[in-house]
Amino acid sequence: MSDQQQAPEIYKGLAGVPVDYTAVSKVNPDTNSLLYRGYPVQELAASATFEEVAYLLWHGELPDERQLAEFEEFERSQRGLDHEIKRVIDEIPLTAHPMDVVRTAVSVIGAIDPTTADDSREANLEKSVRLFAKLPSIVSYDQRRRHELDYVEPRGDLGYSANFLWQTFGELPELPVVSAFDVSMILYAEHSFNASTFTARVITSTLADLYSAVTGAIGALKGPLHGGANEAVMHTFDEIGPGEGGAERAVEWLDAALAEKRKIMGFGHRVYKNGDSRVPTMRDALERMVEYYDRPDLLELYTALETAMGERKNIKPNLDYPAGPVYHLMGFDTETFTPLFVASRVTGWTAHIMEQNAANALIRPLSVYNGPDERHVPEGR
Numbered sequence: 314m315s316d317q318q319q320a321p322e323i324y325k326g327l328a329g330v331p332v333d334y335t336a337v338s339k340v341n342p343d344t345n346s347l348l349y350r351g352y353p354v355q356e357l358a359a360s361a362t363f364e365e366v367a368y369l370l371w372h373g374e375l376p377d378e379r380q381l382a383e384f385e386e387f388e389r390s391q392r393g394l395d396h397e398i399k400r401v402i403d404e405i406p407l408t409a410h411p412m413d414v415v416r417t418a419v420s421v422i423g424a425i426d427p428t429t430a431d432d433s434r435e436a437n438l439e440k441s442v443r444l445f446a447k448l449p450s451i452v453s454y455d456q457r458r459r460h461e462l463d464y465v466e467p468r469g470d471l472g473y474s475a476n477f478l479w480q481t482f483g484e485l486p487e488l489p490v491v492s493a494f495d496v497s498m499i500l501y502a503e504h505s506f507n508a509s510t511f512t513a514r515v516i517t518s519t520l521a522d523l524y525s526a527v528t529g530a531i532g533a534l535k536g537p538l539h540g541g542a543n544e545a546v547m548h549t550f551d552e553i554g555p556g557e558g559g560a561e562r563a564v565e566w567l568d569a570a571l572a573e574k575r576k577i578m579g580f581g582h583r584v585y586k587n588g589d590s591r592v593p594t595m596r597d598a599l600e601r602m603v604e605y606y607d608r609p610d611l612l613e614l615y616t617a618l619e620t621a622m623g624e625r626k627n628i629k630p631n632l633d634y635p636a637g638p639v640y641h642l643m644g645f646d647t648e649t650f651t652p653l654f655v656a657s658r659v660t661g662w663t664a665h666i667m668e669q670n671a672a673n674a675l676i677r678p679l680s681v682y683n684g685p686d687e688r689h690v691p692e693g694r
């Protein structure tokens with residue numbers, strides 16, 4: 314670029330750049346609030362089921378009794394896994410990360426669904442419910458095969474969260490566990506233009522199908538700066554080592570990690586700078602699970618690390634920080650945590666895909682070239 318030309322402003326990472334409207338959710342860092350279609354997420358977590366929240370995200374309104382019954386009937390009828398999907402999962406080596414399994418399974422569902430190319434809202438709604446219904450089967454099937462356990466068929470007499478836990482562990486979970494799991498699904502469901510949702514919207518903007526957009530979004534969610542952080546939080550806890558003296562070790566661990574300029578997973582956020590609106594609700598769920606499983610040492614470590622991070626960096630936890638230990642207590646493998654995030658966020662992704670489709674513009678920003686000036690291939694080369 315010549316000296317005379319003014320350097321254009323670059324918004325690295327699109328930080329602070331509004332790129333479109335959305336009616337799906339509102340993240341307000343000033344009031345530390347999150348609304349799904351206008352409803353505070355804390356109210357939904359306290360009084361709605363994850364199925365109702367999924368319906369709300371897709372349709373814009375909470376379902377009435379009849380609408381919920383119809384939705385649940387269809388959702389429960391879609392929970393099973395086709396032979397083809399199981400076969401493809403079986404082919405994936407156990408060394409693969411569970412996120413790779415989930416990404417591949419969604420891609421296969423797209424490859425075998427005869428309605429994939431139909432991008433009408435009606436067809437896309439059905440595909441969204443299909444993915445919502447099948448993801449618990451996919452995630453639980455993969456966790457179980459890693460322990461050489463057989464697939465557990467879904468149960469049509471159970472709600473979403475009870476069935477997810479049933480399929481994963483093969484036993485009926487108690488109510489407090491179902492309720493904490495359901496709360497986590499509600500809190501993870503939607504968060505405006507985060508990296509994975511934006512990925513889904515970029516893919517949709519090319520008029521590619523819903524499954525392609527969800528497959529791409531899963532790839533974006535895998536990274537530790539985004540959804541992969543809930544898994545990374547548990548690796549931190551393992552490194553520190555819960556149990557007696559965990560709280561003191563947490564402080565020593567943090568000082569050493571910060572001295573090495575490591576990013577502390579589960580802390581910080583692109584939009585919230587004064588704390589994540591969802592953390593208090595998820596922390597309450599963690600407290601309930603710590604009591605249920607009698608693991609006060611985990612909460613001590615959690616609190617010590619949070620306090621020390623606040624004192625040293627003034628950086629607060631994000632949703633992944635309390636979610637990681639909650640899933641650990643429930644018995645999920647650490648590598649399964651981010652697939653659980655997928656199972657929830659598929660609702661938000663697909664709501665955004667349908668919104669993007671309804672008022673589409675190809676997403677294609679500009680870049681500013683800073684490579685070599687024009688040059689020519691030497692003659693005779």
Ligand SMILES: CC(=O)SCCNC(=O)CCNC(=O)[C@H](O)C(C)(C)COP(=O)(O)OP(=O)(O)OC[C@H]1O[C@@H](n2cnc3c(N)ncnc32)[C@H](O)[C@@H]1OP(=O)(O)O
Binds near residue numbers: 581582631
């Ligand atoms: C559900 C979710 O996806 S929530 C996000 C989950 N991700 C994580 O938990 C990963 C850890 N956190 C992070 O890496 C970051 O906080 C992000 C990626 C989430 C947000 O990043 P950004 O908005 O780009 O903030 P940025 O990275 O510029 O941070 C600003 C400053 O705070 C520091 N900082 C931010 N988060 C952290 C952290 N977790 N650990 C240590 N330092 C941090 C940065 O190093 C930077 O310091 P500097 O100004 O001295 O360079």
Ligand SMILES: O=C([O-])CC(=O)C(=O)O
Binds near residue numbers: 501507583
């Ligand atoms: O909004 C973000 O950037 C990340 C996040 O918290 C989410 O996707 O839930």
